[in-house]
Amino acid sequence: MRMFGKYLFKSYTAVKIEFNFPENVKYPVLPVRLDESSIFYPLNGVSYCTGHEILLAISLNCRIKVLGGVFIPFKNSGYSKLGLIRRKQGKHIVDKLIKATGEGQLKEKILPDPIFLKLVLRYSQASFLKEDRVETLESPDTLESPDTLETFNISNTSKSKSGGSFFKTTRKLVEERLKYPKGSYMNQLYKFIANSGIGQMARGLNQKKVFDTETCKTKVIPPGELISPLYAGWITSYIRCTLSEILNNQNPEKKIFSCTTDGFISNEEGLEQRKPLKSERFAYSYYKARESLTGVGELLEQKHFDVKGLIS
Amino acid sequence: MIKELVEDTLYHNPMEKGRYDMKNLSKVFTPTGVELSKGLSQYISYFLGSYHGGRNESFIYGLVQETVYDYDLPGAYPTAMSLLEYPN
Numbered sequence: 001m002r003m004f005g006k007y008l009f010k011s012y013t014a015v016k017i018e019f020n021f022p023e024n025v026k027y028p029v030l031p032v033r034l035d036e037s038s039i040f041y042p043l044n045g046v047s048y049c050t051g052h053e054i055l056l057a058i059s060l061n062c063r064i065k066v067l068g069g070v071f072i073p074f075k076n077s078g079y080s081k082l083g084l085i086r087r088k089q090g091k092h093i094v095d096k097l098i099k100a101t102g103e104g105q106l107k108e109k110i111l112p113d114p115i116f117l118k119l120v121l122r123y124s125q126a127s128f129l130k131e132d133r134v135e136t137l138e139s140p141d142t143l144e145s146p147d148t149l150e151t152f153n154i155s156n157t158s159k160s161k162s163g164g165s166f167f168k169t170t171r172k173l174v175e176e177r178l179k180y181p182k183g184s185y186m187n188q189l190y191k192f193i194a195n196s197g198i199g200q201m202a203r204g205l206n207q208k209k210v211f212d213t214e215t216c217k218t219k220v221i222p223p224g225e226l227i228s229p230l231y232a233g234w235i236t237s238y239i240r241c242t243l244s245e246i247l248n249n250q251n252p253e254k255k256i257f258s259c260t261t262d263g264f265i266s267n268e269e270g271l272e273q274r275k276p277l278k279s280e281r282f283a284y285s286y287y288k289a290r291e292s293l294t295g296v297g298e299l300l301e302q303k304h305f306d307v308k309g310l311i312s
Numbered sequence: 313m314i315k316e317l318v319e320d321t322l323y324h325n326p327m328e329k330g331r332y333d334m335k336n337l338s339k340v341f342t343p344t345g346v347e348l349s350k351g352l353s354q355y356i357s358y359f360l361g362s363y364h365g366g367r368n369e370s371f372i373y374g375l376v377q378e379t380v381y382d383y384d385l386p387g388a389y390p391t392a393m394s395l396l397e398y399p400n
Contacts, residue, residue, distance in 0.1 A: 012399050014358035027371075031364045039364050048361030070355040074397040170394035174387060194390040205363050229359035230399060235392040240367045242385060257376060261366025262388035267376075271383050289391050300383045309377040312370055 004051070009285075010077035012230040013051030015069030020044040021062045026252075029056050029244040036206075041244075050237040054137070056245055056282065064137040072230065167292070170194065174293050200224045202232035242282040246300070249280055257312045263303065265310070272302040 004011065021028045021043045030047040031039045047053075051071070057064060073079035177190035204223030212219050239262055247256055247264065254268035276283035276299055283299055291297035385391075 010397070012359070014355075014362040016358065016361065031367075033364070041367070041369065048358065050362050068358070070358050072399045075400045076397060077400070079400070166396040167394045170390050174390060191387075194387075194393070198389045198393055202363070205360060206365075229356065229363050231393075231396055233359055233363040234396065235389055236363065236365060238392045238395070239385065239388050240364070242388075243367055255372060257372045257380065258368075258370040260368050263382065263384035265380050265382050267378055267380055269379075269381060271381065285395075286385065286391060289395055290386065293387070293391060293394055298386055301386045303382040303384050305379060305381045307379045309375065310380050311375055312372050 004071050004073075004079075005055075007071075007073050007077045007079040008051035008055050009281075010074040011051055011079070012072040012074075012234055013054070013069065014048065014233060015051070015054065016046070016048050016067045017054070017069075018046050018065040018067060019057060019062050020064075021057070021060060025060050025062070025248070027244055027247040027256075028062075029053055029060065029241065029248075030062070031240070050233055052234075052237045052241040052282070056241045058137055059281070060248065066137065171293050178294065197226065198232070198235055200226040201228050202236070203227060205229055205232060238282070242286045245280055245282045249283075257310065265312075271300050274299055 004013065017030070019030050021030075023043065025043065028041045028043050030041065030045070030049050030053055032042055032045045032047050033039050046067075054064065173190055173194040177187055177194070180187040180190075204221050204227055208221050209218045210221055211217075243259060243262065243264065247259065250256060250266065251268055254266060257265045257267075259265075275297070276287050278284050287297045287299045290299070
């Protein structure tokens with residue numbers, strides 16, 4: 001995991017970890033499943049989480065033991081397994097192996113390094129983290145990421161061949177939506193199309209049951225054509241991390257009453273003007289992503305306020 | 313636009329030797345599915361386990377009698393989707 005640190009943001013990483021946050025962390029960020037429909041965020045426990053959550057937890061000085069997982073980098077992440085082996089074991093060893101076996105077969109021969117237990121199917125750059133090899137991460141320095149901002153650099157997403165089409169499609173939808181006034185039918189329709197695409201990526205993943213009015217029975221939601229646990233997991237964990245990072249960086253003298261997926265309720269005024277610091281890596285990348293999509297950088301918008309208060 | 317979105321997503325749904333792809337994912341949940349899909353089920357369990365929905369939590373309970381403000385990340389999920397790239 002240490003070696004993947006620099007690439008964790010631009011990767012599909014899913015891991016099982018044991019973790020322990022310092023007691024002064026107000027909003028721990030690692031999800032733990034309580035039952036089929038409930039997750040909570042304790043100070044310590046065992047969690048199935050993504051690479052984003054590891055990056056954020058480590059920045060909050062969480063102590064993590066990686067118990068197992070999978071790492072699949074983005075196409076343009078710059079990650080190269082052979083490059084990594086060259087750095088770790090010496091260029092001459094790799095060159096010698098390439099000469100002897102040819103590069104195609106070499107991938108199968110890099111197994112002596114216990115981290116690379118097995119290549120995952122056709123993902124040539126993917127790696128399994130072996131379950132019986134426990135690795136401990138204790139501070140931000142333990143991830144090989146000297147320039148952490150570089151990890152979160154999203155500026156070439158729109159130019160990237162491997163991800164450009166996601167960007168272009170989303171930008172088209174956002175542009176169409178912004179042509180119409182807020183709350184209008186067409187504005188809501190384009191919002192619905194964009195959100196439905198993401199909903200379909202996740203449909204059927206958690207085996208949720210719904211009531212079927214035709215048969216009057218509950219049934220498991222079947223998976224859709226667009227289902228992808230990689231994409232769905234990446235999107236939801238990115239938003240959870242952006243929100244959790246904002247919560248942890250709020251003014252400690254102000255209160256946060258609750259949070260709901262992509263927003264929160266607070267008694268602090270004027271947060272819609274807030275610009276993220278570069279050190280707030282998720283919030284900053286979100287701000288830049290909004291800038292690429294709409295031309296205007298924004299992090300938070302105020303939906304409404306209530307002078308009377310609320311029941312929480 | 314919708315067609316492009318569908319093609320983008322379908323393009324990289326992996327298949328194990330032509331047996332199963334992601335749209336037949338429900339079969340992986342059965343004992344036979346796990347046996348047949350071999351490599352796929354080994355890594356897919358991590359991704360299924362690490363998929364959680366949004367963070368919904370109450371930090372303070374009871375009656376609050378002061379001005380409260382409701383903030384939102386604008387266009388959260390589409391913004392996250394714009395950052396996606398194909399796996400390597």
